[in-house]
């Protein structure tokens with residue numbers, strides 16, 4: 001009888017001990033778990049901090065000087081300045097006026113006149129004249145009517161031409177190189193793929209000379225890249241998005 005009581009007590013002690021061990025194991029498990037979560041959180045916090053600093057300091061190499069231009073915006077109207085938002089610029093589209101000998105001012109007047117004539121829907125953000133002069137007709141925050149399916153995500157440049165060949169003269173060519181180079185920086189575009197011809201969208205013979213002479217087009221894009229290389233500078237990648245630096249209050 002005494003013996004069995006003793007063995008009962010022993011068993012109960014054993015049971016208590018086991019329960020204690022389990023309890024301890026659970027408590028340790030929770031503690032280790034919490035420590036692990038804490039450790040992971042600290043590592044994550046450190047890395048996200050490093051990433052943020054890195055992002056903040058990330059540099060891009062762009063041309064920041066806006067080419068000289070006349071900002072002479074069209075009167076808002078449904079035929080040439082519909083005031084539809086251009087939310088994201090993904091491309092620069094180069095065109096030619098198909099109207100030899102006309103000036104940038106004359107082409108702007110044609111776009112402006114559409115509000116009265118209602119002849120067609122047409123316009124361009126920029127027009128480059130025969131003396132290399134640049135007229136901006138539409139803010140870059142608004143769509144123009146120049147590039148069909150790409151009106152909603154591109155800016156357009158119309159270039160004046162001296163004759164039927166459609167070849168730009170040197171002044172027009174140089175201004176177009178400069179304007180494209182600046183726009184690439186302004187909208188964070190890659191000149192190799194984001195400068196396109198109207199032809200690349202619709203197959204239209206525009207800009208005529210560059211459609212008929214693909215090598216000349218390749219050279220044009222190379223000239224833009226060279227211009228950026230020679231005239232660019234390193235700036236923070238938020239150079240434009242973080243403020244108004246380099247932007248124009250009317251033309252954006």
Ligand SMILES: [Zn+2]
Pocket residue numbers: 094095096146198206207
């Ligand atoms: Zn065109």
